[in-house]
Each structure stands twice: as C-alpha cells, then as structure tokens.
Amino acid sequence: MNILYEDSMPYADAFFAGLGSCRSFSHRTLCPEDLIDTDFLLVRSTTKVNQTLLAKAERLKFVSTATSGTNHMDLSLLKSRGIDYNSAAGCNATAVAEYILSVLFATNKDLPGALLDKTVGIVGAGHVGSMLAKKLDVLGIRYKLCDPPLKMAGDKRSLVSLDEVFNCEVVTFHTPLVDAGDFPTRHLVGRDRLEGLREEQLLINASRGEVVDNQAALALFEQGKKMNLVLDVWENEPHINLALVPYVLLGTAHIAGHTIEGKVRGTEMLYQQVSSRIGISPTRTLEDFVAPPGQPVLKLNSDLSPTEQIANLVHQVYDVRKDDKEFKARVMEAGQFEYIRKHYAIRREFTALQVKAGNSAVTEAIYGLGFNS
DSSP: OEEEEETTSTTHHHHHTTSSEEEEEOTTTOOGGGGTTOSEEEEOTTSOBSTTTTTTOTTOOEEEESSSOOTTBOHHHHHHTTOEEEEOTTTTHHHHHHHHHHHHHHHTTTSSSOGGGOEEEEEOOSHHHHHHHHHHHHHTOEEEEEOHHHHHTTOOSOBOOHHHHTTSSEEEEOOOOOOSSSSOOTTSBOHHHHHTOOTTOEEEEOSOGGGBOHHHHHHHHHTTOOOEEEESSOTTTTSOOGGGGGGSSEEOSSOTTOBHHHHHHHHHHHHHHHHHHHTOOOOOOGGGTOOOOOOOOEEOOTTSOHHHHHHHHHHHHOOHHHHHHHHHHHOSSHHHHHHHHHTOOOBOOGGGOBEEOTTOTTHHHHHHTTOBO
16 A cells, blocks of 8 residues: 655654555655555645646545645546545634634724624634634624535524624634535625625635635725725735735734644544555544643733633734734745745644633633633
8 A cells, every 4th residue: 555645744654654655745846657656645735636646646546635625636536537535624623713713802902892792703614613613602702603505405503694694793704615506605705795894894714815805805995995804815825915915904824724733633634534444443643743832831810801811811822913913024925925834833722731720700711712721
C-alpha cells in the first residue's frame, strides 16, 4: 500500500507510519509521475487534485484532504474514475468558532448595544455554524441559524431564511463555495445585501472569499457607505483586492481555522480514514502529539464585568486585533498575503488552557467554552 501525503500536514510521518509505504511531497514540486504507483493520496488545500495531476495515477484508490473544504479537488473527476474521496470536515470548527468569539468581543465596544442584547445570524449550520451556536448558547447570546440545503434535507432545527438572518445585529457566514444547484453561495452577499446593511450591523465572512462580492463592497465603501465588515477570507486569494483592505473593520489572512489542534485534528482524521480502509484499528490520537502550551494558569480579573472577564480570557488565548494590525501593515501584494498565511504563528484552542475561576459568576460559562479547570 503506497501512501503519498503532503508535507505540510503536522505529525503526518508519525500518524501514517506503519500503514504502508509512506512518503511525503511538496505541493510545489508534485507532478503526475509521482502518482504512478500511489494508492492513497492525502493533501491539503495547496494541492490541486485535477485531471493534470491524476493523468498517470492508474492505481489511485482514495484521495482525502486534511481540510474542511474540497474546492481544490475535482470531485466529478474522482467520481468518474471510481476513486473514493473524503475530507477532514469539521477539523477546524472549534478554531473558527473561537475566532468568531474573539471578533465579537473585540468589536463589542465599537458598535452600538451590548453583546448580550444582540442576535447573531449564522449562515451555514454545518460543523462550524453548529459549533459556534453551542458556544453562543454557553454565553447566553441569542442566534438564528440559516441553512436552506439542510432545511430542504429535513433538518429538525429551527432554520430561518436569509432575509431573517440579515435583520440580526451580527451576520456571520460559514458556508462552502457552491456554484451550481438550487443554493449557490458565490456572491450570496452581493451589492443589494451590502447596500441594505445598517450602520450598526456587523458582517463576518470566515467561510469562502467568494461568498461576499468584494468588488461591490469596495465600490460601496468608496461611495461613502458605512459598513462593519470582518473578512478572514477574500476573493481570488492570494491575489486579493488590496484596495479593500483599509476599509474593513478587521481583516486577516484566511487563518480563522489555524489552531494547532485544528491542523493536527485534520491529520488525525485522515489517519483514521486510511486505517479504516486497510482494516487497521487506529491507535494514535491528537493528544499523543500536541503538547501543553507551557503557559501559566489563566486568572480572572474580578474588577471587570462578567462579559469583560470572559472577553479578557478569550483575548489572552487569541486576540484577532493583533492579526488585523499585522495584516493591514504588511499585506501590500499577493506574495505577502501568502507569506502571512503560510508562516502564521498557529494559536491554541481554549481546551489547551487552564483557568482558575473559583466561585465566579462566570465559572459555568468559562468551562462550557472549553477552558480546563
């Protein structure tokens, strides 16, 4: 069994050892000849799985990506050739949900109204949207879920329309990029939706850059429209529209899902998939490789309000404002966008940190968010 895996997967060599004949590759140098004797191909989003790459992959049985999205894989081609495929969908759900919390707390004082009085509209009720909803439940923040495909499929949750979501004080997108079918998402937020945003609303896109029409947003900004946009993803990455960057409230380089745990979880999920296909019981887990963060126990600041105490903890783990500052200072060309993303100082998730909350009024919420006691 020959396994070819992308070298950017953390701990891949340790996870895949013993599953067969394993070797790594760089997406920059991978060529069709490398796949001649390959049975399993394991990639990240930097590898385009297309007709060109698979031209000589006659033995290929399975392709999977250690990412939640599959836009870099030609699924129709894989189906037509009878090649099974999968992904690590959900591997970064916690990371993205925690990114959104950092955004909500970072913008709380800049926008009208208290956070606990607002309603968050979540577009996309899959892995990420559902995880975000759980964390908002813990904090007592109201939300509405919107997911037309899931609603049509019979999802039993209370799913609302896009129009209803756009009445919320916060609207955050967690959808795949879909071009065909009944529910396309490309430019789901077009000029009309952007024009309809109220000055106090906050719109966040941490899904796919093409969900929001970046050119329309820039045109409206240049015409004097006031909008609070937070963009982690951009159209035409890494060749993004640089003129839009100064206008966004917060901007980052497609790093919402980049935690150590999220990345290793992606490798772990592919390890489990391969193990299942070759009839081996998986024995290795994320916890075998991810070390404690080496930080002191976090403490609550009792001088702060309950909301401020939680915000302080969240921002001790991850403060999106720091990434925004670096992003806006450095991103002046496509190469810099790609460099920031590739060399991002990967952060930790809440579960890696310990908090001594004692008998605080926010103890239940803190541990409910995932912090350890």
